[in-house]
Amino acid sequence: MRYSYIKPxxxxxxxxxxxxxxxxxxxxxxxxxSTYIFILIKNxxxxxxxxxxxxxxxxxxxxxxSMKAKITYIEKQNSLSQKIFTKNSVLKDSIxxxxxxxxxxxxxxxxxxxxxxxxLYGITPNKDIYNFMLHAPLRSIFHRTYSSFYPxxxxxxxxxxxxxMDNEIDKIVQEERDDE
Amino acid sequence: MFKSFENLLYPYVYINIIENLxxxxxxxxxxxxxxxxxxxxxVFNTTKKEDIYxxxxxxxxxSPFYYISLLDNSPSYGxxxxxxxxxxxxxxxxxxxxxxxxxxxxxxFTSKSDLLELKNSYSKVGxxxxxxxxxxxxxxxxxxxxKNIAMYxxxxxxxxxxxxxxxxxxxxxxxxxxxxxxTDADNxxxxxxxxxxxxxxxxxxxxxxxxxxxxxxxxxxIEDLDTFDDMDEFSQDIEEENLDTKELQKDILEGQSNFSVxxxxxxxxxxxxxxxxxxxxxxxxxxxxxYIADTVGITNDLKKFLEEEMFLNVYVRKMDLxxxxxxxxxVESK
Numbered sequence: 001m002r003y004s005y006i007k008p009x010x011x012x013x014x015x016x017x018x019x020x021x022x023x024x025x026x027x028x029x030x031x032x033x034s035t036y037i038f039i040l041i042k043n044x045x046x047x048x049x050x051x052x053x054x055x056x057x058x059x060x061x062x063x064x065x066s067m068k069a070k071i072t073y074i075e076k077q078n079s080l081s082q083k084i085f086t087k088n089s090v091l092k093d094s095i096x097x098x099x100x101x102x103x104x105x106x107x108x109x110x111x112x113x114x115x116x117x118x119x120l121y122g123i124t125p126n127k128d129i130y131n132f133m134l135h136a137p138l139r140s141i142f143h144r145t146y147s148s149f150y151p152x153x154x155x156x157x158x159x160x161x162x163x164x165m166d167n168e169i170d171k172i173v174q175e176e177r178d179d180e
Numbered sequence: 181m182f183k184s185f186e187n188l189l190y191p192y193v194y195i196n197i198i199e200n201l202x203x204x205x206x207x208x209x210x211x212x213x214x215x216x217x218x219x220x221x222x223v224f225n226t227t228k229k230e231d232i233y234x235x236x237x238x239x240x241x242x243s244p245f246y247y248i249s250l251l252d253n254s255p256s257y258g259x260x261x262x263x264x265x266x267x268x269x270x271x272x273x274x275x276x277x278x279x280x281x282x283x284x285x286x287x288x289f290t291s292k293s294d295l296l297e298l299k300n301s302y303s304k305v306g307x308x309x310x311x312x313x314x315x316x317x318x319x320x321x322x323x324x325x326x327k328n329i330a331m332y333x334x335x336x337x338x339x340x341x342x343x344x345x346x347x348x349x350x351x352x353x354x355x356x357x358x359x360x361x362x363t364d365a366d367n368x369x370x371x372x373x374x375x376x377x378x379x380x381x382x383x384x385x386x387x388x389x390x391x392x393x394x395x396x397x398x399x400x401x402i403e404d405l406d407t408f409d410d411m412d413e414f415s416q417d418i419e420e421e422n423l424d425t426k427e428l429q430k431d432i433l434e435g436q437s438n439f440s441v442x443x444x445x446x447x448x449x450x451x452x453x454x455x456x457x458x459x460x461x462x463x464x465x466x467x468x469x470x471y472i473a474d475t476v477g478i479t480n481d482l483k484k485f486l487e488e489e490m491f492l493n494v495y496v497r498k499m500d501l502x503x504x505x506x507x508x509x510x511v512e513s514k
Contacts, residue, residue, distance in 0.1 A: 003315045003508050005278045005295055008247055008308035013186055015244045 103133040109158075117164040118142070123156050124149075130159055138163050188213045190243035192513070195236050196505040197250045197302070200337045201359060204232055207502025208239050211510075221502060229301070236305045249309040249509040250302065251316070251501065254294030259314040259343060259353035261286050280315070286350030288312045309512055313341045314353060316504050320473050320497070321345075330469035331492070333449065336501070337476050340445060342452045344467060351463060352456040356448045358441060442482040450490060468492065473499040 014022065091113065098118070102108055106129060110121035118138075124130040127149060139145045142163035150158040192211040197204060204226045210218040220239070224232045240246045256277070262284065279289035290312060299307055317334040318325055325332065329346035338359040344352040449470075457464045470492045472478070483494045 001282070002280055002512070003319070004249070004309035004311055004512050005252070005280065005290060006299070006307065006310050008513060009306060011245050011247075013189065013244060018244075 101134065101137045103129070105129050106134055116166070117162065119163070120159075120161040122159055123152065124159055125156055127157060130157070135161070186245060190245050193239050193243045193246035194506045194509045194513075195239055195246060195248045196502050196509060197232070197236075197248065198501050198505065199226060199250065199253050202226060205502060206232060206235055207506060209506050210239075210242070233304045240305065247308040247509050247513050248302070248305055249311060249505050250298060250307050251505055252290050252298070252310050252312050253339075254290055254298060256291035256294045257289065257312055257314075258355055259286060259288040259312070259350060261350045280312070282348075285348050286353075288314045309509055311505060311508050313355070314343060316501070316508065317341055317343060317473060318345070319508060320499055320504055321471050324471055328469070329465050329467060330471055331453070331467050332471045332473070334473045334499070335445065335476055335478055340448055342449060344456060346465065351465065352452075354452045354455070356452065358445055358448065439479060439481055442479050443485065445478070446482055446485040446489070449486065453490065470494045472496045475499045475501040
């Protein structure tokens with residue numbers, strides 16, 4: 001039941017002093033929390049950056065290793081190519097020398113370069129020319145030389161010259177066999 | 181739950197103002213969570229508002245939960261039954277009056293402009309509640325007004341609030357000044373007081389029963405005053421006697437003043453009862469009982485007048501108006 005003609009003013013626990021104190025504390029707490037959140041965010045960012053940097057470092061290290069392997073492979077390839085180049089040069093020289101060996105009257109139809117030998121196919125007018133002009137230099141180069149001839153329809157001879165170079169040990173063994 | 185928490189932090193402070201013509205009583209109660217109650221009461225000169233504000237503010241500062249209540253002392257307040265016999269309308273203007281209705285029982289009201297004036301007069305400290313003396317009276321005799329017809333009178337320093345209730349239903353209400361501002365009756369009262377005072381000044385009217393016999397014996401021994409020391413002692417005794425006489429005179433004056441005020445109160449009550457009986461707008465019934473809420477300390481004369489002149493059964497109950505106002509504030513603030 002109502003007794004008073006007027007209604008009471010609103011009463012609040014938050015007086016102006018308390019409001020001021022609460023505002024002060026709220027602001028302080030807000031600043032503390034915001035600082036804490038800022039630090040947390042920054043910390044997580046730094047953590048993320050650290051992880052990224054570590055990943056990058058790991059990748060770089062991995063790349064370095066891979067590159068080192070590639071470099072080694074390339075170096076090997078390089079050395080191999082140099083070897084091949086040298087070999088090819090030697091081979092080229094050998095072939096050049098070979099063709100230099102072949103006289104003008106003999107025609108080569110095919111030449112097979114083996115690892116330790118040479119097989120030549122060709123046509124010679126006669127055996128003598130072959131023996132004097134080609135077989136002799138071949139024998140000076142190769143340790144073993146075998147020749148076989150087939151007559152052609154026009155009177156020339158088709159020849160196959162098989163020449164081998166023996167290792168020193170093989171050579172000695174071969175010589176011993178020959179001696180026996 | 182939250183109220184308890186509030187009370188744990190701050191006490192509830194109920195500041196109750198009872199403004200009379202000459203003096204203003206400020207009664208304060210502080211309610212603590214522990215249940216302890218501190219009471220303070222201070223009487224101020226009504227004209228010295230600044231002192232009152234300062235005193236109120238000193239308590240209001242203690243807690244944000246303070247409630248300032250004022251007892252309506254405006255000339256326009258009153259009470260009435262919901263409708264009068266033969267009249268459909270209330271006899272106050274609801275447009276200009278603030279009212280509180282007790283459904284189907286009665287209504288009490290005061291002028292909106294007076295309320296505004298009261299609010300303005302305490303605008304420095306603000307007001308939370310303004311209570312009608314009729315609400316205080318009904319609340320004070322709450323156990324009685326539910327019963328048979330009886331007259332209830334709140335006797336305040338400057339006024340009387342007369343009401344007649346039966347079964348919580350109001351039949352009659354009247355607000356009358358006993359010390360009002362410039363009515364003929366009041367002037368009459370003042371004249372009577374002045375005459376009495378003058379009369380007493382001329383003839384020191386001392387009751388023989390009150391005269392100290394031992395002192396009279398000393399008068400008999402006057403011829404024995406041989407030395408100056410004895411003379412001094414004698415003159416001192418005479419001075420003390422003069423003081424006693426003045427106090428006695430003052431008491432008599434007050435007694436006579438109270439008598440005349442009580443008589444005036446009686447005459448006002450008598451007129452009000454006559455009006456209740458004779459005025460057609462009231463559904464008059466025979467009154468046998470009178471309950472008086474005494475806030476000022478009336479003399480036995482008023483009771484005697486009412487009993488002997490009007491053949492009423494009179495019951496006087498002492499009322500601490502500040503405390504009653506505080507009780508209503510507590511109820512209202514919940």
